[in-house]
Amino acid sequence: MSGDPGAEFLALLPEFLLLVGAVGGLLLGLWTPQHRQYRVRAVAVVACLASAVTAAIALTGPAMTVFEGTWAVDTVTGIVRIVVALAVAVVVVLSASAVRGHPRETEAYVLMLLGAVGTIALAASTDMLLLMAAFLLASFPLYALAGFAKDARGVEATLKYYLMGALSGVLMMIGIAALVLGGGSTNYAELAALLPDASPALTALGVIGVLAGVAFKAGAVPVHFWVPDVTAGTSPAMAAYITTIPKIGAVAAAFRLLAEPFAAVPLDVPLLVAVIAGASMTLGNLAAFNQTEVLRLLAYSTVSQVGYLFMVVAVATRTDLDLPALAVYLAAYAVTNLGAFAAVAVVPGARTIGEWATAVGRRRWLVVSLIVCLLGLVGTPPTAVFVGKLAVFTATWDGGLTWLVVLAAVNTVASLFYYLRWIAACALGAPLAAAPVSGGGDGARAAVVAAQQSVRTPAVVLHSAAAVSLLLGIGAGLWLSVALPA
């Protein structure tokens, strides 16, 4: 296989298309007047869609590795390719209202495409060095995106993000060095054979270091501190990108690590991951309880969602249901989370739940779609995350981590509180309008926010996300038959 460059190139066609979109968009942007930058947007969206289509076609082919066993083209890669490409297309559309007319509009779309390539590389790499490269490729575009607005909050958030990223990157490099020292190879397949006999101390250092890097990208506890600040410090569309796209690749990377090089090490790595999962969902939920700012609330909600995603990672290869669970939950999470952030982007001026509810007022369908998305994040049937949770719980129990299933169920109930707070504020605000709903401080700002015109594109995205969330839940069998052709 490695002897045929043409075939190897074809295997990477989805990534190549994204790259073409990025480079082509950049060049096009240079020669396009400021008010016609929508052309670049169109190029980016087309590139994403083409990438998703080719990825879906590639899924029907056999699993293989290319470039001397450093890049896997298999089901996991395929799922991540499709989900990431489609999600980036959605974010590009979503961000249009925020960056339209911005002097660096083109750059925003190009950075998003490059980040997507990095994310897919993260999921596809079967070599520690490529993993490190992918980590960096998936990180740097995001630092730029986080600080895109160049305001005080954004700059502070970017700095925090960058510092955390640098720290995690260093940890990851130390971890990789330790693994190479202990196992003598960077290739996953070789490490899987060599690590069981390596020095346990070195292996432990390596496992922890590499997982720290991956957990940073996923925004999991204990390296999640950047998530709320970055989410609240940037614009809703960028926050949607940063909390959705890299997580998909990171979770897939962790899944691959546990399935191959860490599968037979003399440490209980699944337990370590299970603890990370449990801590993420619990701490994310606890921190979300008292948030009144919509973006911070959603930020902590994504931390807890990563906990559920890491449940699958913990039982990778220990059950037949690991891949279906990963496929469903990744897609479901991407759709639902994008929908929730789109809801925030509908009223970009609204900071708190109260302001959002007032601004949306009596526009019933916006509220209905928001309810679908938020209840979707809780995991209420028949939304996509429900099927995801069902699959994840089943897989985790089947993999022998019953306590984690119980913890996740308890956390699901806990998460209801804060999602319901937002739902109640906007769905029930109207009938009880006679009573003063919140403290007087909100009132003046809310009036200002309400006076702003809300934005149309995000509303369309919100409605589509709600609809897709329902359709994906009802059509979960169909998606699985695409993602996992028997």
Add this chain to the structure above:
Amino acid sequence: MLLTVVIFLPVLVAGVLLAARPPDRAAGWTWVTASAVELALIGWMWWRYDPGPGSTGVVDGIAYEVDLRWIPTVDAGYHIGVDGLSLPLLALTGVLFLACAIWSLREKNEPRTFAALFLFLQTACLGTFAALDLILFFVFFDLTIVGMYFIIAGWGHGNARRSALKFFIYTFVGSLALLVGFIGLFLGGEDRTFDMVALAENPPLADSPVAGGLVLLAIGLGLAVKTPLFPFHTWLPDAHTDAPAPGSAILAGVLLKLGTYGFVRIAMPILPEAWQRWAMVVVVLGVVSVLWGAFVALAQRDLKRMIAYTSVNHMGYVLLALGAAGLVGQADEEARTVATVGAVYQMVSHGLLTGALFLLSGVLWDRGRTYAFDRWGGLAGPAPVFAAAFAVAAFGSLGLPGLSGFVAEFQIFAGSLPGAPVATVLAITGILVSAGLFLLAIQRLLTGPLVVPTAAGADSDDGGVDPERGSAGHAREAATATLERTPTGTVTRMRDMRGPELAAVVPLLVLSVVLGLLPRALLDVIEPAATAVAQLVAR
């Protein structure tokens, strides 16, 4: 196909109502029409229902069956069907929702959304009763919570949002326990399926008592919260009291049945071994609920809270019977079948009577904005129709012969006595208490000198009604009540029931009388399925 139409027609109409935004009156009538069509379709299904000789339901002879693949990876499917257990409850759902639709013709507060929510809820309830797949069951089961949450929070009174949240949290905890239990059934079975029929034929976890017990615990917890059994009933009085009258009627009449139906449909046939082992615990929980519900109801000073607690009492009888049906060692199959039949009969009977009682309490709220016993009296004079209807519903509820409650409770006690004599005798004392409390309620409300709430009184005396409620809410309610006052002064006029109110309540009572006098029509449907359950649980 017909069953699928029956399930999804209401939610389609709901979508049309939301999208087309017809005028308020038209929305109300659309709802009534849709519910009437639903009931007619269910009636047609009942008419054509013929399981065939020898077939029993539960594991074979399921009518109107549809089985489509949904998520093949975990073998969850869109599997629905009708048998002797689900048909009565489907019919009950149709009847109660039509009654609520008629009742709500007068709804002034966003009637379109109100109707849409109820139609959505109807789909969820019908789907739960028709589901033959655990995941499908769970999907509909959970959707009922969402629908009811918005009904209570949006159209309730008093402390509605807090009560609605309490309802949501409690029942959501229950539903997650249920989901965990379902996953346990899936993983414990040899076939790895969520299909109820397949699981009942080949019960999972048969030779692992600890795992079976834990899975039953999870499922039982989920269903017990919904039913609700003591000690998981604490959400119920608040939710009922603060919900609008049709919401309470559906909550008590249909949603509580989801819990008890789950016991008969899922826990008993699929976990027979564990059910036998823990049957005595179920019996004890049932009896405690019977007595607790009765005595606490006796102590209430608020009509709606009283009715709410009698629901705990009545659902306790159902659990007593279902527990007794699992006491295979102590009782023969015939007695256990009678107990199961009684339990299903009680579900239907309680749905009709309590639905009627809650709608009747809505009449009081409508006239005087209070349910407190000490604010009403002598209503038989100005409102004879209301008095008659209330008396019939109350007597039915306390189990007077000639009404459906008697048939149900008689069978429950007759079936439970051989297996659990002490528990049955204790439960019969519960009947005495509930007889006492209903008579007391009749006496307080209907006889004596005329007492009706005054607006001034509503202001000064709100502590007596419910100390938890904020006085701000009460002041607002009192202000609304003043609209009802006669020009001369402070007295609320007590108008008798009329129009939609009558049309909603009277059919429920008539049905209860019919089922009390001619039980055969319903028994013929229930008995084969109940026999099947009694046999399956004895495996």
